[in-house]
Amino acid sequence: MNQQPSNIPKLKVCGLTQFNQIQELMAMNVDFLGFIFYEKSPRYVLNHLSLEEISTIHHHGKTGVFVNEDADTILKIVQKAGLHFVQLHGDENDRFIGELRQKLDPEVKIIKVIRIGENDSETKNKILQTFNQQPATSSLQPISYYLFDTDGKAFGGTGKQFDWSLLNDLTIPLPYFLSGGISEENIGNIDVLYQQPFALDINSKFEIAPGNKDTSRIKKFKAQYLKDR
Numbered sequence: 001m002n003q004q005p006s007n008i009p010k011l012k013v014c015g016l017t018q019f020n021q022i023q024e025l026m027a028m029n030v031d032f033l034g035f036i037f038y039e040k041s042p043r044y045v046l047n048h049l050s051l052e053e054i055s056t057i058h059h060h061g062k063t064g065v066f067v068n069e070d071a072d073t074i075l076k077i078v079q080k081a082g083l084h085f086v087q088l089h090g091d092e093n094d095r096f097i098g099e100l101r102q103k104l105d106p107e108v109k110i111i112k113v114i115r116i117g118e119n120d121s122e123t124k125n126k127i128l129q130t131f132n133q134q135p136a137t138s139s140l141q142p143i144s145y146y147l148f149d150t151d152g153k154a155f156g157g158t159g160k161q162f163d164w165s166l167l168n169d170l171t172i173p174l175p176y177f178l179s180g181g182i183s184e185e186n187i188g189n190i191d192v193l194y195q196q197p198f199a200l201d202i203n204s205k206f207e208i209a210p211g212n213k214d215t216s217r218i219k220k221f222k223a224q225y226l227k228d229r
């Protein structure tokens with residue numbers, strides 16, 4: 001993984017489908033490469049790359065995004081594609097996550113997505129419930145990271161920002177990825193967050209078309225916002 005001063009968030013680029021673009025992102029030391037294994041997404045990676053092709057990508061941050069997928073399918077994809085992170089982007093409950101954790105190689109880390117709708121007490125309760133799902137006595141922590149994204153019918157890739165100030169009302173017990181419509185236009189507001197993100201997750205705001213990334217804009221974004229601020 002790329003060495004950076006710890007106060008600078010890492011960068012995940014999600015919804016990758018093009019081999020040449022993946023190579024360009026690797027050359028610019030992007031920390032996480034996101035592949036969507038959800039058939040209904042316009043960024044469904046298996047329409048473009050095979051599991052064998054993904055397995056040939058030599059990078060330590062290969063992340064598979066899954067939506068309410070069954071554990072054995074996730075396991076098979078993780079093994080065949082050589083993934084390092086599993087991002088659970090649906091409504092997976094603690095029991096499912098615990099079972100999946102038992103099946104996965106301990107080196108493979110789980111990122112649990114919390115999709116955020118309105119900034120209201122119901123949303124805050126939903127988030128707190130998810131935080132409380134972590135069994136304290138487990139020898140292997142089921143969830144390693146949270147990812148906060150904007151809720152929507154498509155589950156992800158909405159291109160919309162949620163109200164970040166909501167995170168300031170919470171003590172987030174794990175490092176987290178900040179996601180949902182992140183671009184040059186709103187990243188300047190990141191300083192409002194008391195607890196800074198471990199990583200930023202960018203996607204549709206840097207696309208020419210779904211799955212087709214504007215890598216030169218990503219390069220500029222990374223150089224401008226993810227160096228010493």
Ligand SMILES: O=C(O)c1ccccc1NCC(=O)[C@H](O)[C@H](O)COP(=O)(O)O
Pocket residue numbers: 014015034036038041042043065067089149150154155156157158159160179180181182201202203204205
């Ligand atoms: O991007 C998708 O098409 C998608 C569909 C279903 C579940 C997850 C999906 N994306 C996962 C991501 O991690 C995205 O980067 C995240 O949703 C933010 O996307 P955006 O709002 O476009 O920046």
